[in-house]
Amino acid sequence: MSIVWDETLAVGDAAIDADHRRMMALIAELEAAATGSVDCNVVGATLGELARLTADHFTREEAFQAAIGFPDQEAHRASHVMLLRRLAAIMAHYADGSDEVRAGIIRTLGDSLATWLLTHIANNDMDFKDYVARR
Numbered sequence: 001m002s003i004v005w006d007e008t009l010a011v012g013d014a015a016i017d018a019d020h021r022r023m024m025a026l027i028a029e030l031e032a033a034a035t036g037s038v039d040c041n042v043v044g045a046t047l048g049e050l051a052r053l054t055a056d057h058f059t060r061e062e063a064f065q066a067a068i069g070f071p072d073q074e075a076h077r078a079s080h081v082m083l084l085r086r087l088a089a090i091m092a093h094y095a096d097g098s099d100e101v102r103a104g105i106i107r108t109l110g111d112s113l114a115t116w117l118l119t120h121i122a123n124n125d126m127d128f129k130d131y132v133a134r135r
């Protein structure tokens with residue numbers, strides 16, 4: 001998969017959309033690492049930046065949902081918490097891993113995060129876009 005932003009992914013809030021674009025750009029870097037076109041040494045830094053941005057983004061997105069009174073906040077938040085835990089586990093595994101372990105992580109990481117983010121936007125974030133449109 002090659003993750004690229006397009007307007008069909010817009011949820012209609014400028015800050016949230018800007019976060020999603022930046023997250024996609026970082027995930028695209030991880031996808032590029034899987035093909036060997038990015039130095040393995042930069043992957044740890046990219047992963048760290050993605051984890052920080054994702055945590056900040058989820059905080060912003062959850063505050064937005066609270067502000068609009070989105071009814072499905074708890075389930076949505078649970079999905080965010082699961083991804084943050086997964087990212088933390090991957091980062092720890094990567095930091096402590098041998099070259100072989102790191103290579104294994106690099107092979108699948110970008111693709112699996114791309115699938116998660118695109119699925120989450122389509123199935124979860126679009127729900128609050130629809131909610132705003134219906135209010």
Ligand SMILES: [Fe+2]
Nearest residue numbers: 061120124125
């Ligand atoms: Fe979300």
